[in-house]
Amino acid sequence: MSKKRVAVLISGRGSNLQALLDAEQDAYEIVLVISNVPSAAGLERARAAGVEAIALDHKPYGKNREAFERDLDALLVQRNVELVALAGFMRVLTPFFVNAWKGRLVNIHPSLLPKFPGVNTHARAIEAGETEHGCTVHLVVEEVDSGEILGQATMPILPGDTPETLADRVLTLEHELYPRCLAALARAL
Numbered sequence: 001m002s003k004k005r006v007a008v009l010i011s012g013r014g015s016n017l018q019a020l021l022d023a024e025q026d027a028y029e030i031v032l033v034i035s036n037v038p039s040a041a042g043l044e045r046a047r048a049a050g051v052e053a054i055a056l057d058h059k060p061y062g063k064n065r066e067a068f069e070r071d072l073d074a075l076l077v078q079r080n081v082e083l084v085a086l087a088g089f090m091r092v093l094t095p096f097f098v099n100a101w102k103g104r105l106v107n108i109h110p111s112l113l114p115k116f117p118g119v120n121t122h123a124r125a126i127e128a129g130e131t132e133h134g135c136t137v138h139l140v141v142e143e144v145d146s147g148e149i150l151g152q153a154t155m156p157i158l159p160g161d162t163p164e165t166l167a168d169r170v171l172t173l174e175h176e177l178y179p180r181c182l183a184a185l186a187r188a189l
């Protein structure tokens with residue numbers, strides 16, 4: 001079975017990208033990393049791993065999200081990308097992009113979905129009195145953070161936990177969960 005050609009979309013530090021790069025890439029191969037933020041540290045991580053890294057700044061597109069996504073899509077198609085992984089990509093995608101990559105577009109979210117879609121998940125989990133927390137890998141659909149769940153990792157919330165301590169521990173789980181789920185999806189496609 002040939003490895004699936006994967007692009008990772010980022011906006012920032014790229015620790016999940018690093019985990020995807022460091023994992024044994026036997027089912028997938030990361031061939032391209034694109035950031036909508038030109039200063040994203042994750043671009044350097046990609047280059048250090050010998051992977052093509054492109055900054056596609058969304059700002060010149062103004063409010064025209066779809067025009068940005070059409071250029072993004074063109075880059076992916078040019079490189080024969082088969083699977084797209086969002087890893088801290090901080091742009092909500094329009095139906096154009098989501099439908100173009102339906103079933104081949106995944107995201108990692110720092111909560112046990114369907115609990116706490118959106119932002120500030122760790123603080124909201126504490127405020128809600130949750131005893132468990134974690135992360136979710138899911139297919140991307142038009143509604144944010146609500147596609148089919150491919151995998152979850154769970155951990156207890158401990159007395160004295162803060163949003164920061166939770167963020168640290170959830171991130172460790174993310175780094176283990178994402179490569180596993182991406183590989184499983186790559187094998188299934």
Ligand code: GRF
Binds near residue numbers: 013017089
């Ligand atoms: C992660 O917590 C991820 O779940 C969320 O954004 C964060 C990205 O971190 N979507 P990094 O850029 O992968 O370090």
